[in-house]
Amino acid sequence: MTNRAALPTEFHFSSAFSRSAFRIAAVMMTVALALSAAPQYANASTFVVNSTADASGACTSGPGGCTLREAIDAANAAPGDDVVLVPAGTYLLNFQLYIASNVKLQGSGQTSTIIDGQGITRVLYILEGGGSPVYQVSIRDLTLRNGNSGAALGGGIWNGGTTTLERVSVADNRANSQAGIANVFNGSLTVIDSLISNNDAVGTGGAGGGITSSGGNVAIINSTVTGNDAPSGLGGGLYIAGGSASIDRSLISNNHVLDRGGGLYFTAPITVTNTTISGNSAQGTTSTSVPTDGGGGVLGSGSATFANVTIFNNSAPGTKTAGFHANPGGPYNI
Ligand SMILES: [Ca+2]
Numbered sequence: 001m002t003n004r005a006a007l008p009t010e011f012h013f014s015s016a017f018s019r020s021a022f023r024i025a026a027v028m029m030t031v032a033l034a035l036s037a038a039p040q041y042a043n044a045s046t047f048v049v050n051s052t053a054d055a056s057g058a059c060t061s062g063p064g065g066c067t068l069r070e071a072i073d074a075a076n077a078a079p080g081d082d083v084v085l086v087p088a089g090t091y092l093l094n095f096q097l098y099i100a101s102n103v104k105l106q107g108s109g110q111t112s113t114i115i116d117g118q119g120i121t122r123v124l125y126i127l128e129g130g131g132s133p134v135y136q137v138s139i140r141d142l143t144l145r146n147g148n149s150g151a152a153l154g155g156g157i158w159n160g161g162t163t164t165l166e167r168v169s170v171a172d173n174r175a176n177s178q179a180g181i182a183n184v185f186n187g188s189l190t191v192i193d194s195l196i197s198n199n200d201a202v203g204t205g206g207a208g209g210g211i212t213s214s215g216g217n218v219a220i221i222n223s224t225v226t227g228n229d230a231p232s233g234l235g236g237g238l239y240i241a242g243g244s245a246s247i248d249r250s251l252i253s254n255n256h257v258l259d260r261g262g263g264l265y266f267t268a269p270i271t272v273t274n275t276t277i278s279g280n281s282a283q284g285t286t287s288t289s290v291p292t293d294g295g296g297g298v299l300g301s302g303s304a305t306f307a308n309v310t311i312f313n314n315s316a317p318g319t320k321t322a323g324f325h326a327n328p329g330g331p332y333n334i
Helices: 016-037 068-077
Strands: 046-048 082-085 089-092 097-099 103-106 113-116 124-126 136-145 157-159 162-171 181-183 188-192 195-197 211-213 217-221 224-226 238-240 244-248 251-253 264-266 270-278 298-300 304-312 324-326
Touching: 046 068, 068 082, 068 097, 068 103, 124 136, 157 162, 181 188, 188 211, 211 217, 238 244, 264 270, 304 324
Parallel strands: 046 082, 082 103, 089 113, 097 124, 103 136, 113 136, 124 157, 136 162, 157 181, 162 188, 162 195, 181 211, 188 217, 195 224, 211 238, 217 244, 224 251, 238 264, 244 270, 251 270, 264 298, 270 304, 298 324
Antiparallel strands: none
16 A cells, blocks of 8 residues: 555545545635634735834735735725734834724734834824724734823723724833723723733823723723823723723732722723732822722722622722722622
8 A cells, every 4th residue: 555545635536627626625615614713804805914114005925015004004995804914023113003994913922923112102093983983903912012102092002993902912001191002982992811011101190001991891801900000190000981891800900000099990880800909009199188088909989890809908008098999979889
């Protein structure tokens, strides 16, 4: 028996016709599998980034022919829902990337695909749709870091779309206010298996170090929000000011704020479950007229449900509340 006969290709094709038929069937099967795996991108074009440079122009398939900016611009221009594949590399931006399309941005891993604003520009702007979210955006397996939007909101991400982050790091971004991610208008944000770290809202009165929402729903699932800072304002880790929010199976730790709500500050409805809030701190500087104010871990007002939440080792000075402080406005189910 020959090696060939022993291979698992023993279909014993008797003619060129049957081999062609098999190939066609195989291609159809591959297409069907691809479509079933990503039905929301069924009409997708795929743009493959092959340069770490930051340049604008046509996205072409030759060596160095498609930068990240060119791939996203191509996806914005192409009809249908598109995929941008971003291989391992550090992508230094000179200006923010602008998403105005349904797009899936797929990196190769949080530690290998790095998109870096160099401290001079916001990293990602996801266009709002005049008050309603129009773009479906999925970002997976990459890091967005070192953004700086200055006086504008959202040093890492300005989100006006319906956006999901999965296995994404949003780290070391700056803005005067709302440093890591600003969820705005009717934008909605889902954060899964991700890390929001060391983002700083550095302006006077700046609020929201990690994630801020004045928009639609924010859902944080199995993620970590840590080391974020609003050194002169409210809401070091998370600032939920509009819409609604849910936090599940997550860790909010070691965030800091000058004023109130070191880990979490909320004035909109929120549900927190199966989550640990620890090591956060608030100085409570503007709350001297309310001696128990502060909220090193959490400070909020409005409807809230906390279930199976561990709040420990947070701090605030003097008589101010270290762990959880709720202003009138509940009810609270904690
Ligand atoms: Ca498109």
